[in-house]
Amino acid sequence: MRRRPAALVTAALLTAGLAGCSGGAAPAGRAVPGLSPQPSTPAPRVPAGHAPTESFAVGVRRLDLNRDGDRPLPVTIWYPARGAAGGTPQRSAPAATGRFPVVMFSHGLGGRPEDYQLLLSRWAAAGFVVAAPRFPHTGAGGDGNPLDVLNQPADVSYALTRVLALDTKAGDPLRGRLDAERVAAAGHSAGGVTTIGLFTAGRDERLDAGIVFAGTALGVGTGFAGAAAPQLFVHGEADEVVSYASGRAVYDAVPWPKAMLSLPKGDHGRALLGDGRALRVVADTTVEFLRWTLYGDAAAKRRLPTDAARGNLATLDDHL
Numbered sequence: 001m002r003r004r005p006a007a008l009v010t011a012a013l014l015t016a017g018l019a020g021c022s023g024g025a026a027p028a029g030r031a032v033p034g035l036s037p038q039p040s041t042p043a044p045r046v047p048a049g050h051a052p053t054e055s056f057a058v059g060v061r062r063l064d065l066n067r068d069g070d071r072p073l074p075v076t077i078w079y080p081a082r083g084a085a086g087g088t089p090q091r092s093a094p095a096a097t098g099r100f101p102v103v104m105f106s107h108g109l110g111g112r113p114e115d116y117q118l119l120l121s122r123w124a125a126a127g128f129v130v131a132a133p134r135f136p137h138t139g140a141g142g143d144g145n146p147l148d149v150l151n152q153p154a155d156v157s158y159a160l161t162r163v164l165a166l167d168t169k170a171g172d173p174l175r176g177r178l179d180a181e182r183v184a185a186a187g188h189s190a191g192g193v194t195t196i197g198l199f200t201a202g203r204d205e206r207l208d209a210g211i212v213f214a215g216t217a218l219g220v221g222t223g224f225a226g227a228a229a230p231q232l233f234v235h236g237e238a239d240e241v242v243s244y245a246s247g248r249a250v251y252d253a254v255p256w257p258k259a260m261l262s263l264p265k266g267d268h269g270r271a272l273l274g275d276g277r278a279l280r281v282v283a284d285t286t287v288e289f290l291r292w293t294l295y296g297d298a299a300a301k302r303r304l305p306t307d308a309a310r311g312n313l314a315t316l317d318d319h320l
Contacts, residue, residue, distance in 0.1 A: 045227055046182060046208055051291035051300060052098070052127040056080035059093030060121075061173070063166075065133070067158045071151075073133040075159050076113040078124035079174065089121050095173055098127070101182035101294035102163060104156050105132040106191030108214075108269065109149075112140045116188070118275050122283045128290060129178060131163045138190050150219050152194040153202030156185060160206065182294040186211035186286075188269055189242060196220050196250060199229060209293035211286055214239055214268050216246045222253035230257040230320060232289045234282060236266025251317075260317040261285055261308055281313050292320075 059081035065073040080100055081093035105120060107113055113120070113132030120130045133155060134140075137148035160183065167178035183206050187195035192215020198204050200217070203225045211232045231254045235247040244262070251260045263271060263278060271278035284307040291300035301320060308316035 046294060046296045048298060049296040051295035051297040052080075055085040055125050056096050056127060057083035057085050057087070057093065058089040058121045058124045059091070059095060060089040061092050063131075063163065065159055065162050067155055071136050071155060073136065073155055073159055075131050075133045075163065077129065077131045077163070077174075078117070078120050079129045079177070080124055080127055085125060089117065089124070092173070095177045098177065099179045100127055100129045100177060101179050101184070101290070102160070103128050103130045103290065103294075104160050104163075104183070104185045105130055106152060106156060106185070106187030106194040107132065107134065107139065108187075108189035108191050109138045109146060110140055110144060111138075111188070111191075116272060118279060119272050119283055119286075123287060123290065126287045126291070128294070129163075129174070131159060133159045146190065147219075149190045149193050150197070152190075153197035153204070153220070156194060156198060157202065157204045160204070180206075183207055184209040184211065184290060184294055186213070187215065188213040188272060189215065192216065192242075192247075193218065193220055196222075199224050199226070199231070209290070211289065212247070212250070213272060214242050214247065215250065216242045217250045217253075222250055224253065224255055228256040230259075230289075230293050232258070232286065233260040234263075234286070235260065236263045236268060236271070238265060239268045241268040257320045259289070259304065259320050261314050262317070263314045265313075277311050278313055281308065281310055284310065285314075285316070 059079050061077050063075040080096040082096050113134055123130050135152055137143050137145045164180045166172045166174045185195045185198045185207050192212045195210050195212050196215055196217050197220035199210055200221050200223050205226050207229055209230045213234045233251040235244050237244045271282055288300040288304045288307055291297040305316055308314055
């Protein structure tokens with residue numbers, strides 16, 4: 001392992017708390033002790049603006065990366081495309097006109113980026129470029145080593161650098177389409193740990209916001225650092241893999257503007273994977289959060305509570 005030796009102490013907890021991130025039940029995670037709310041800090045740094053009002057068609061492509069020569073990281077990219085909105089993402093479709101914020105997404109243990117296409121393509125249709133690496137050990141087909149989650153924040157930062165470089169790469173279909181000044185990170189379960197790590201031990205100062213689905217801070221800590229970056233946590237209160245209390249404890253430790261979308265009947269993540277009422281609430285709420293944090297759209301922030309309450313499927317603890 002390339003991480004500090006103290007991380008090895010978390011091995012058993014990571015194995016218990018993250019097993020089954022993409023599927024069946026596993027032992028519940030444990031609450032992180034000793035956390036308390038932190039004082040508020042200045043508002044996010046993205047200037048006021050307006051998100052696109054139209055919905056885009058969605059294109060999809062793949063970028064093959066390899067960090068340090070021994071960490072293959074194929075990245076699936078969903079992006080706003082030309083053409084009529086709606087329908088399934090079209091491979092290598094021409095990109096829509098405009099400059100779009102970038103969202104890095106991290107999958108759960110044993111997962112693949114395409115498992116989350118229903119959610120991620122909705123983000124792309126709303127005007128975001130979404131890049132999702134498949135991790136070498138925790139992705140489907142890997143050896144399933146949960147400790148490798150501790151290496152994944154660096155993977156995401158590397159992939160972000162390479163994705164943003166497409167904006168100036170001659171001949172690339174995304175040339176001139178990426179806004180490197182407006183970037184967020186998001187992830188589910190083991191990918192939620194990865195995302196938390198990008199704001200704590202592996203802080204990437206390019207990130208303006210984060211979304212954590214069913215995440216815990218085991219191995220990456222709660223030492224949130226750097227400029228204020230609003231955070232949205234999404235967690236099922238009936239989560240059978242990472243306990244709701246564990247996710248709530250990390251949320252309580254966030255010192256920046258934050259909100260937590262809680263689904264009283266939600267489990268570890270089926271709301272992210274299946275097209276149902278819960279996914280619509282999660283998708284609408286996360287889209288408005290991204291519109292506010294990456295486009296500076298104040299109207300989107302005002303819509304957040306209404307979207308979160310639709311259908312009485314979730315509650316929103318709003319400190320944004």
